[in-house]
Amino acid sequence: MASGLKKSYGDFEALKGVDFEISGGECFGFLGPNGAGKTTTMKMIYGAVIPTGGELSVAGLDVYHHEREIKRRIGVVPQENNLDDELEVRENLLIYGRYYDLPKKLVLERTDELLDFVKLSEKVDNRVEQLSGGMKRRLLIARALINDPEIVVLDEPTTGLDPQARHLVWDRLRALAAEGKTLVLTTHYMEEAARLCDRLVIMEGGRIIAGGTPKDLVEEHVSPQVLEFRARHDAIEELLSRVESSAEAVERTGDEVLLVYTEDADALVAEVRASGVEVENTVHREAGLEDVFLRLTGRRLVE
């Protein structure tokens, strides 16, 4: 549903031609470091950024000509809290329902259902400013559902939340996906992408650099086994030259950690032991999305 999508601000190109297609009912993720163009892409979907080039259609409607109609059919959970803080939880949803011209009776019914869905029913009469960060995020999700949208767009839905709050949000988003809603989200948490997304794209510097299911991405871009070696700075250099030949790929994150990708971890560990290089700590694990990410975006994420 997007092809050749571009956005420039003066000389700066925030998006340099992006293509993707999201099918109905799937959870689609945009993954990438800050400044990769994720939020810009999301804002284009809900009309807060107008592309400077390319095509983009949402729910089959062209964004250049059907702004209002698209907005009527999607729900948006923004990155920043923009609730009416001085109003009560219920009032926030009532006001929002009016923007969609929904009858008050319907909004009241949905308010009860949605607050139940995001587990905020007890807070219905509380002022928003009294809610915790996790509750506000859940209320933002409930608000985005007030018009019963086909597509829910979520910009970093769990950034800044503590682990409990994050799990609760994930749980609710999976429930939404199970209901058949199309979810489009951005994140820079690999775990979030791996847990929620059916398919995802990895963005960097305004471009999509890889895409597929989490499983495909791991299979395609990294070897199945990862060894994380931690060692002193000078030992790392030595280790690097030793393993470079036998490993499929080596990635350095920071000064003292080496990620080594291989088909046969045991052989490689044996080799390192035999070499006598002083290693402080070794972790052996399965490769995941995070490795794909580091592999593709290199150390730039860390910087």
Add this chain to the structure above:
Amino acid sequence: MLAPRIPSLRGAFRVWQRNVTIFRKFWISGLFPNFIEPLIYLAALGLGLGAFIQQGGISGQSYVQYIGPGLLASNAMFAASFESTFNTFVKLRFDKIYDAIITTPVNAEDVIAGEYLWAGTRAALYGTGFLAMLIALGTAFGEPLITSWWALLIPPMLLLIGIMFSVLGTLFTSLISHIDLFAYYFTLVITPLFLFSGIFFPVENFPAPVPQVAWFTPLYHAVNVCRELATGPSVGVIVDVLWIVVFTGALALIPVQIMRRRLIG
């Protein structure tokens, strides 16, 4: 360049409705200063300074009678100006309320039009309260401040005056990036308008070009209209009303476009 966006009434109404909902919860806290301020001017200048202007007053009116209706106009100006500067800026920059609204079928241009309507409504609401107080005070002290049934047209006129100053305030708000800059607007625009628009003394008595300059400023006409409606209007008041309508209409779409560009990348 894209064609200018014309706001939809439906969207503007929804934004106006949001403000009404919030106002209904908090109107009492905002009411007091809005009421008290013109009363303070009325007492200090009308009674205090007015004591020295006994002989004949101005155009056959006592000084209190002269300034009362003018304060109705300035009250509307202040109400709409605060709404369209500080309040709008906070919603735009700090609370991100507009960002939330524009993800719904309500567009950025509707938001600004809704804010105009709301600022006008607030000016009319508080102004009507103040008008009622002027009538009551005039009756109580046996010196009527409002002497014509035409005064019934003052509330709708205050709505229009409020919208005019909302357009002006929003124009300034749309151009600035820091909230402290509003001090310039109030010191260099609103205060001079307040003092030199014929509320406290007729500007016509000033040497040229003061009266001519005053003619080109918005509050001058708003004061004329309120004073004439309070005492029984002459035909000339039509010119003042037209001036307000034309000025408002000519400027109204400019802040809409600038604000749209601030909200939509």
